[in-house]
Amino acid sequence: MTWIDFVNLLINGxxxxxxxxxxxxxxxxxxxxxxxxxxxxxxxxxxxAYAAVAVQLLGGWPLWxxxxxxxxxTALVSAGxxxxxxxKLAGRPMVSSMLAAIGLGFLLRSLISFFAGHDxxxxxxxxxxxxxxxxxxxxxxxxxxxxxxxxCLVVVFVLIYRTSFGRQLRAVADSAxxxxxxxxxxxxxxxxxxxxxxxxxxxxxxxLGMKAVVSPEMGWESLIPAFAAMVLGGIGSPVGAVLxxxxxxxxxxxxxxxxxxxxKLVLSFVVLALVLLVRPAGIxxxxxxxx
Numbered sequence: 001m002t003w004i005d006f007v008n009l010l011i012n013g014x015x016x017x018x019x020x021x022x023x024x025x026x027x028x029x030x031x032x033x034x035x036x037x038x039x040x041x042x043x044x045x046x047x048x049a050y051a052a053v054a055v056q057l058l059g060g061w062p063l064w065x066x067x068x069x070x071x072x073x074t075a076l077v078s079a080g081x082x083x084x085x086x087x088k089l090a091g092r093p094m095v096s097s098m099l100a101a102i103g104l105g106f107l108l109r110s111l112i113s114f115f116a117g118h119d120x121x122x123x124x125x126x127x128x129x130x131x132x133x134x135x136x137x138x139x140x141x142x143x144x145x146x147x148x149x150x151x152c153l154v155v156v157f158v159l160i161y162r163t164s165f166g167r168q169l170r171a172v173a174d175s176a177x178x179x180x181x182x183x184x185x186x187x188x189x190x191x192x193x194x195x196x197x198x199x200x201x202x203x204x205x206x207x208l209g210m211k212a213v214v215s216p217e218m219g220w221e222s223l224i225p226a227f228a229a230m231v232l233g234g235i236g237s238p239v240g241a242v243l244x245x246x247x248x249x250x251x252x253x254x255x256x257x258x259x260x261x262x263x264k265l266v267l268s269f270v271v272l273a274l275v276l277l278v279r280p281a282g283i284x285x286x287x288x289x290x291x
Contacts, residue, residue: 004134004135005257006254008135009257010253011136011138012253013249013250013251014249015145015211016249017229017246018153019149019204019208019211020222020225020229020245020249021229021246022149022200022201022204022207023045023200023226024229024241025153025200025241026041026200026201026204027041027227027230028233028235028238028240028241029169029193029196029197030193032235032237033169034086035094036098036101038101038197039101040081040105040108041201041226042220043104043105043108043112044074044197044198044201044202044205044219045201045205045208045218046205046214046216047070047073047074048070048071048198048204049208049214050112050121050205051070051202052067052205052209053116053123053209056124063124066123067202067203067206071198071199071202071203075195075198077198078198078201081194082190087190105219105220109219109220120214121213121214121215123206123209123214125141141211145210145211148203148207149207152203153242156196157239159196165189168189169189172184172189173236208222221265224268225252225268227272228248228268228271228275229245229247231272231276231282233247233283237282240282243284248271252267
């Protein structure tokens with residue numbers, strides 16, 4: 001592998017890492033506050049991508065407007081799932097919410113397959129040629145994807161670390177009982193969290209669809225990398241989720257010349273297993289006991 005190949009793979013890994021960071025961040029927020037792995041996150045990605053495709057096809061909207069519309073739709077679906085399912089399971093063993101999330105994911109995927117079919121779909125995007133800098137190739141579309149994902153991450157981190165909403169969220173994550181005793185209204189906070197999680201997942205799905213194709217299985221196939229990134233970065237750590245996604249995707253890309261692209265998902269499993277065996281707290285997390 002030449003240094004040009006290395007740089008090209010590194011760039012691809014960083015761009016893919018920024019996209020995977022969105023669902024990984026959504027998962028770690030739910031895990032940190034609601035204490036269960038939201039296995040429906042992948043299918044929320046798919047919901048967002050198909051919602052954007054539908055808005056673009058039916059309304060003729062530009063992609064940025066379709067993406068905003070899909071974020072609203074998926075955020076409402078996410079908040080609805082919390083209100084109808086996960087809020088009622090709060091206080092029960094973690095496995096109850098996890099199984100409910102798996103069931104919700106299957107339901108969303110089945111509904112998408114029923115109404116949209118199994119055919120792959122693409123967004124209406126202009127064809128562009130990659131810029132070539134002495135062999136280092138960069139697609140303008142990839143730059144746009146990276147810029148949007150990075151801007152979204154900045155907005156979320158400002159919300160988490162610089163606003164009252166974020167302070168209340170971190171207080172509930174540290175101690176829900178103490179937060180309630182201090183007057184924090186958990187219901188409104190949880191609804192806001194799930195709206196945010198849905199919007200994040202939706203944008204991740206749209207960006208993933210821009211980079212590849214939109215299909216009913218796209219979210220399910222992205223779930224393991226997002227989960228591995230969350231565990232690698234440290235469960236419950238927003239910064240760790242982003243770092244974990246970047247590190248995981250760079251390693252996956254650099255391993256392509258050795259293992260082939262079809263083994264990238266296997267590598268996610270390997271990273272996930274190694275982290276759980278060697279350092280369960282991940283890069284920036286701390287060991288927590290959950291029910």
